[in-house]
Amino acid sequence: MRLRLRPTEDTFYDLFTESATHLVNGARLLAAMLDVDSDRPAIAEQMREAEHQADETTHAIVRRVNSTFVTPFDREDIYRLAGILDDVMDFMEEAVDLIGLYEIGELPAEFATQVEVLQRAAELTAEAMPRLRTMKDLEEYWIEINRLENQGxxxxxxxxxxxxxxxYKALEVLKLKDVVDALEHATDALETVANTIEQIAVKES
Amino acid sequence: MRLRLRPTEDTFYDLFTESATHLVNGARLLAAMLDVDSDRPAIAEQMREAEHQADETTHAIVRRVNSTFVTPFDREDIYRLAGILDDVMDFMEEAVDLIGLYEIGELPAEFATQVEVLQRAAELTAEAMPRLRTMKDLEEYWIEINRLENQGxxxxxxxxxxxxxxxYKALEVLKLKDVVDALEHATDALETVANTIEQIAVKES
Amino acid sequence: MRLRLRPTEDTFYDLFTESATHLVNGARLLAAMLDVDSDRPAIAEQMREAEHQADETTHAIVRRVNSTFVTPFDREDIYRLAGILDDVMDFMEEAVDLIGLYEIGELPAEFATQVEVLQRAAELTAEAMPRLRTMKDLEEYWIEINRLENQGxxxxxxxxxxxxxxxYKALEVLKLKDVVDALEHATDALETVANTIEQIAVKES
Structure with missing residues (x-):
């Protein structure tokens, strides 16, 4: 049996991976929401649940920072990273919520591209999280997120x-613009996640 | 006579309390502004004055940081906290200003709930500020601000x-949405104040 | 011949000056874009090129931080300052892009005042950058930026x-408001640049 010398550190990486996995789930629900024939109230309910779970993970990270003497990287960077991951979820949940709240019918086809970008970026983020442990092999993730953000x-x-x-009529434009802005903010926040990890990697190297 | 060993620290807590007290005043003026029969230009003038006083307090905090050798907590946290308290005031002032600027008549009744939440959150913040000195008994404040933010x-x-x-017609929607967004940003900023204090408390404990 | 003991520092100041000079160029292109008879597609193309060059300068700053052992001020402050200068450019580019994207005809005359403020603030920022080296004679810059921000x-x-x-019709209001918001964000970001430099100056003094 191998002794685990730094057990608390493992848990931080696990929790960040968990946080990003909620985003993969959120992006999947967003994609389902685009289909006007889907059960939108049921999806909105699942989204609220996903957002609630993401909050739990964020609080678990904060609690762990507060109760851990040695953290794998600066406390403030851990807060910052946890906070931005949480922001991504809030923007996704906002988009789903507004589609219901504004009683939007069919969304223009272009929205699907936006959501695909978001889904791919969330997946890349979740895949990159375990690599925070070694801070290696992250270059590809940064390059691809940057490419996706440009595409988005x-x-x-x-x-x-x-x-x-x-x-479109002005009122319809107002409604659809709020939704697409929320999607754009979610994509931007995923780029901020990547930039934050890059800054942490530089500091720790 | 008792010697005050750390006189400069007291003043920081006093100034933060002063800053939050401006917000209580601002929220009260906002509530008065909702009444269409109130003297709106007079209230807007009082709001500009309140915002000006809040600026003065912010600058007093910054000047004190710059001229003090030992600060009660990290300089950057003091700047950050002062900055966010100032943001709250700016959003409140923006809401009052837009109501006048857009010549908005009667505001939908739901706006009153939004402003009540803001008023209660500002009061809680002002009451919590003197407790920065000991960093104790802040849990209730954090929980209640979080509850208010959800209600908001x-x-x-x-x-x-x-x-x-x-x-509502599209142009009216645009006007009212700008006002309600400013109120929402003010409430969000009060939650950021609470989160910032929580992070400072963790660091200092 | 005089030995240069800290050659890497020079380059940081040069790069920040370069970054602010891109903003002077961007503001000039914005002013040109206001004229409805100008060659707007050509200006938009030049703006994209300016934004691309600004990105290059930002990356050069980040690379230099990563490869330099002793930086003239805190690494995180360098990232922060580079990031906010980059934000200013993004907002300018957004304004130019939206004018083309929304096929806006003549802009209301008041937009010219807004752009003049932005142009003057960008020039002041570029002039202040070489003074980061000594952190002296910056008071006038801070006061003037603050005055310009109020005017803006x-x-x-x-x-x-x-x-x-x-x-104006609702749809036209929506379009023009997006443009003026981008201009306002650019001006606000230039004020954040000035505030950031003030905080760095305090820390380093």
Missing amino acids: DRSYRRILAKLFSGK | DRSYRRILAKLFSGK | DRSYRRILAKLFSGK
């Missing part, structure tokens, strides 16, 4: 152009 | 649903 | 009042 940005601007093309 | 969030979403129900 | 704020509110005066 182009998709976002295409949606804006369509919304303001004159095809 | 539900109220915010109810207002959005009403604004987009088809009862 | 008044201009912003005047534009909002005009947009909601009933003269």
Whole structure:
């Protein structure tokens, strides 16, 4: 049997992986929500549950920082990373919530591209989290997140152009813009997660 | 006569309490502004004055940090806390300003709930500030602010649903949404104040 | 011949000056974009190029932090300052992009005041950057940026009042408000640059 010398550290990496896994789940629910024939109230309920679980994980990270003497990297960086991961979930939940709240019917097809970018970025983030332990092999993750964020940005601007093309009434534009803004904020926050990890990696190297 | 060994520290707690007291005043003015029969230009003028005083307090905190050798907690945390308290005031002032600027008539009744939440959260914040000295008995404050923020969030979403129900014209929706967004940002910023204090308490304990 | 003992530091100041010089260029392109008879697609293309160059400078700063043992001030402050300078450019580029994307015709005359403020603030920032080396003679820069931000704020509110005066249709208001918000965010971010430099100066003094 091998002794585990730094058991508390393992748990931080596990918890960050758990946090990012909630985001994969959230992005999947968002994709399901786009289908107008889906059971939207049921999906919204699952999203609220996912957001609640993400909150629990965030609090578990904060509690662990508070009760641990030696943390694997700076306490403030742990708070910051946990906080931004939580922000991503809040934006995803906001998008799902607004689709229900505004009683939006069919969403323009361009929204699917935006959500695909978000789903892929969430998956990459969850895959990268266990690598925080060694802070190695993260370059590909940073490059790909950056590429996805650029793709998401182009998709976002295409949606804006369509919304303001004159095809939609002002009130409809207002509703759809709130949803697409929430999606864009979620994608941006995933890029901030990647940038934060890059800064931590530099400090710890 | 008792010697005061750490006179500079007292002043930091006093200044933070002063900063939060400006917010109690700001929230009270906001509540008064909701009444369409009130003297709105006079209230807006008082709000500008309150915001100006809050700026003065923020600058007094910054000046004190710069001229003090030993601060009661990290300099950067003092800046951060002072900055967020100042943000709350800016959002309140923005809400009052927009009501006048957009020449908004009667505000939907749901806005009163939103402002009540803000008022209660500002009062709790002001009451908690003197407890920074010992960093004790803050749990109740954190729990209650969190509960209020959730209540504020539900109220915010109810207002959005009403604004987009088809009862209001697009231009009216745009105006009212700017006001309710400013109120929501003020409530969120008060939660950030509480979270910041929690992080400082953890570091200092 | 004089030996340069701390050659790496020079480069940080040079790079920050370069970063702020991109903003002067960006603000100039924004001013050109306001003229409805200008070659807007060409200006938008130049703006994308300016934003790309600003990204390069930001990455050069980050790479230099990562490869330098002794930095002239805290690593995290360098990241923060580089990040906010980059934000200013992103907001400028967003404004130019939206004018094209929304196919906006003539912009209300008040937008020119907003852009003039931005242009002057960018110039002041670029002029202040070489003074980071000694952290002296920065007071005037902070005071003037603060004055400009207040002026920008008044201009912003005047534009909002005009947009909601009933003269514009809801969809037009939505478009113009997105542009003016991007300009306002750029001005606010330049104030954050000044505040960040003030905090660094305090820490290093």
